[in-house]
Amino acid sequence: MTPISEVIRRRCSCRSYADRPLEEDALHHFTRAVHAPQRGPFGHTPRFSLLSITSLSRDDWKKLGTYGVIKNARLYMAGMIRPAPMAACDFGFCMEKLILEATKLGLGTCWLGGTFSIGAFANAAGLCKEEQLPAVTPVGYPADRRSLTERTMRRFAGSNRRKPWPELFFQDNLFMPLLSDEAGPYAEALENVRLAPSASNKQPWRVVYDKKLQIFSFYISRAFGYRQLREISLQDIDMGIAMCHFDLTVNEMGLKGSWLREDAPATIKPLEYMASWQAGD
Numbered sequence: 607m608t609p610i611s612e613v614i615r616r617r618c619s620c621r622s623y624a625d626r627p628l629e630e631d632a633l634h635h636f637t638r639a640v641h642a643p644q645r646g647p648f649g650h651t652p653r654f655s656l657l658s659i660t661s662l663s664r665d666d667w668k669k670l671g672t673y674g675v676i677k678n679a680r681l682y683m684a685g686m687i688r689p690a691p692m693a694a695c696d697f698g699f700c701m702e703k704l705i706l707e708a709t710k711l712g713l714g715t716c717w718l719g720g721t722f723s724i725g726a727f728a729n730a731a732g733l734c735k736e737e738q739l740p741a742v743t744p745v746g747y748p749a750d751r752r753s754l755t756e757r758t759m760r761r762f763a764g765s766n767r768r769k770p771w772p773e774l775f776f777q778d779n780l781f782m783p784l785l786s787d788e789a790g791p792y793a794e795a796l797e798n799v800r801l802a803p804s805a806s807n808k809q810p811w812r813v814v815y816d817k818k819l820q821i822f823s824f825y826i827s828r829a830f831g832y833r834q835l836r837e838i839s840l841q842d843i844d845m846g847i848a849m850c851h852f853d854l855t856v857n858e859m860g861l862k863g864s865w866l867r868e869d870a871p872a873t874i875k876p877l878e879y880m881a882s883w884q885a886g887d
């Protein structure tokens with residue numbers, strides 16, 4: 607089994623695909639994962655649907671627009687959820703798990719929260735009235751070369767860069783950066799948070815470690831004026847993705863703990879509290 611840290615390092619947004627279908631084995635494994643019931647740490651249950659070039663009419667397939675961003679995809683996964691508090695976070699958590707499953711199978715993916723035609727995807731995926739469709743991803747084998755659009759987008763978003771530890775992780779308050787050595791066995795889980803993908807690569811997660819209580823509190827640094835996508839905010843999805851990386855890593859390492867949302871968490875302005883992970887059985 608490939609260690610989760612290696613899978614997380616291997617994943618990167620792929621926007622140019624080889625013009626060939628998934629091998630049968632990979633398709634079988636991925637389909638099974640996508641259709642399994644999903645539940646995030648806060649109890650919300652997003653659902654996912656696969657849209658394939660062979661299962662849609664030519665016309666319907668052509669309508670699945672990505673504004674020229676994605677080249678040659680033959681398969682998409684669309685994610686749907688009923689809006690509610692913490693639902694976006696659960697959505698990001700569950701969808702990232704599937705994205706990493708695809709990565710394990712050698713498949714390329716790319717979170718799309720903005721550059722896709724929602725109406726066409728909603729029709730094809732059978733979106734219900736009370737649901738939202740916040741994101742989709744193409745799934746397929748990466749092409750040998752990235753398209754010019756893709757190279758430009760990566761440069762524009764600074765996709766290869768991640769913020770350093772002192773900007774993201776803290777001890778007790780926001781004035782004391784947490785060093786990797788001081789995070790003990792949790793250093794790898796935090797490093798995997800740092801490497802997570804985020805909309806426009808904004809990396810909005812901040813984590814404060816209370817060593818005495820063994821609690822990691824996750825805060826969001828909201829980008830000013832960042833577009834709210836209908837009722838679902840892309841940055842809440844980013845938080846779910848980061849929590850997924852943390853969760854998969856501590857689980858693999860056998861570090862026990864659980865997610866909770868404190869009723870009256872300490873506000874650390876200008877950050878907004880999202881959730882905490884507390885060590886223990």
Ligand SMILES: Cc1cc2nc3c(=O)[nH]c(=O)nc-3n(C[C@H](O)[C@H](O)[C@H](O)COP(=O)(O)O)c2cc1C
Nearest residue numbers: 618619717718719720721763765803804805806807
């Ligand atoms: C919630 C979310 C929404 C995103 N939306 C888009 C999008 O609409 N179009 C796009 O090309 N990339 C999109 N991305 C991909 C990010 O730009 C990418 O993850 C980031 O630049 C880091 O690059 P990497 O994924 O290669 O590590 C999105 C990523 C996330 C997590």
